[in-house]
Amino acid sequence: MKKLPIALALCAAFVSANTLAEVRINGFASIVGGKTLDDDNATLYGYDDDISFKNESMFALQLSADLQEKLSATAQIVARGSDDFDAEFEWAYLTYEFTDELQVSAGKMRVPFYRYSDFLDVGYTYRWVRPPQSVYNLPFSTYEGLSLLHNTQLGDWDSTVQVIYGSFDDKIAVVSVNGDTELNDIAGINWTLSYDWFSARAAYFVAETSIAIENDTDAGIALNGLEQTLRNAGFVDQADDIAVNEDDGSFLALGFSIDYNDILFDAEYTEFEVDNSALAKQTQYYSSVGYRMDEWTVHLTYENNDDKHDSSRYNALPAVPALNAGINQVLESGKAKSNVYTIGTRYDFHPSAALKVDFSRFKDDITDTDTDVVAVAVDLVF
Template sequence: MKKVYLILFTCMLFISFLGHAEVRINGFASIYGGKTLDEGESLYGYSDEIDWQNGSLFAIQLSSDLSEGLSATAQVLARGNNDFNAEFEWAYLTYSISENSQISTGKLRIPFYRYSDFLDVGYAYRWAKPPQSVYNLNFSTYEGVSYLHTSYISEWDSSLQVLYGAVDTEFSAITDSDRGQLKDTFGFNWTLSNDWFMTRVAYLVTEATIDLSGSADLSALIGGLQAYGLTEQRSNIEVIEDDAYFAAIGIGINHENIIFDAEYTEFEIDNSIFAKQQQYYVSIGYQFDSITLSLTYENNDDENSRDQFNQVPRVIPGPNGIEIPIVVPNSNIYLQDVTNSALASQRASSDTYSLTVKYDFHTSATFKAQLTKLEDDLTGVNTGLLLFGVDLVF
């Protein structure tokens, strides 16, 4: 697939050289430093040693109107947390069916969140890092088609996006890179806005497969359940073509100098080790001319439902009325207990508070500093993080 993007990219350059179409070049960049406030702590990939790579990125976007309503766009992004290796973040063709509807195909952004479309363009939002309790999925693009329809409903601008496609990537599910696929991903994203208010709702469904072999403990548990012929219980841990959904709602207000944002998301992969995740944030900001101050509260709550526990029997009937205990070989550790603790290990609960200062010191650049404190409600550990940097568009 990567080759296809490279061909598209080369074609666009070639077309521009031939002078048949104008190629617009835009770009953006972020340079961020960050460190946790206390020794030995880590948060969002930062440690107590100051780091300049994790939140830094450079991107170039080429777009070209080919003719008859057809346009091509490719964005190449180099992320600091990927050693600044340049990769195609997205590459797609768009066809304008009419003034208010268009269809795109290629590698596109999944509209999980309000700021998904320009997640990497820090210049376009007021945080140094969008609220991570909500903006927590580590993948953001899919391959497929997207249909966008814009219209006016009395005084409101309506924007409805319907998408269909698939994802093939490394998730950070159990380890930092677990190979996985989402197929038959189908969803919609509807935004309604006027001059000072916006609201959105998004809903996506998919069939998820995630390779859990990166975790030795889970692999052993899955093997153990299979050895006892507990196929159903095994499939309730594994993620093989399991149904999953993602739902989001959000509102935003920008009235006079007051900025307010709130988003709630939840998602779950049915019949899997993974817990249902629910999270939200509320952020209020005030704009003093070129300086914007923001206060943000985030909450995250992940938990497997009670009916998923104790599904593994402690014994199975053997010959002559003997009951065979279901245990880890050569031990008295019951697989029921191991399974329960694997399900319980997915529990997470936290509160996060952030204070952000954004200073627009140039029409194309903004400086931000953010202080974040995460309180883990399960361990009682508090972690502080300081982030500061510059976002540019060019």
């Protein structure tokens, strides 16, 4: 909430610095109600078996101003229900247009991990209540730094290449709930090629990754305990292979989408890995078909997630059986295997608003349990 006055000051600055600057205000919002359909304590996408209208609801305002020719400033202020509707800056950046084809932006922006990353929060732009979470699962989405964007036309094809560089510094939930996280030297490229009804994209990012694991979960306590024991016993390499400290992180995404004669198809595949750490390598994908009938769209999506460590990581300390077993146990606990089926519909009941209903069945292949979630959303842009 502290940050809001800055927003107002910034707006005031936009207006007073140059009375000729036209400030455009756009916004978007999603009101989402949902619940799990199970009586047990399972939670999914932040829902339990009590209906919540807060969990995935959000409201955002964007202010943009052309400061002078070729220079513009944009800020997006987002209030999320999951965050008690505390308003926060999610984007705040300056853009300079060198030419029609080339622009550079500096500030706080979205890391273009996924096809829908840039407009992740703008539910109105896609057919689901939420993009497939098996793939859209990284616990952070923004960075501070630079982005170079190049658009060209190659015959009938549009090519968009984006190169980013920057860093991220905040608390995120990985293993523990509130781990101080620092990603340095985030660098990467995101290339999209599209032709009328077809679009393909590839993205690759690297970052030096450090995540402090706090003792605020059982997994966090177990992991820190093992790391400390290894370190005290002089097994520094093995301890370093548990800690997430200045390790090389990499992210790969491949995807394509089709929008042809009202038939929609999307697929994305991603891999995420932090070398020499307790974090398991994550592999996930989804494919989704949809069919549009004027104002109505129906869709079916399958998602799959598989997290595991390379078998070469196991038995790292055969000389000390007890510690060896401890390491194996930590590696094993990083395993996850799940799939999700989602069926849903979108109804464009208004030129600027859509009503959506999604039903998702999440299956955990390790515990062999199902969790069902149903959610109803109204997404709008203004």
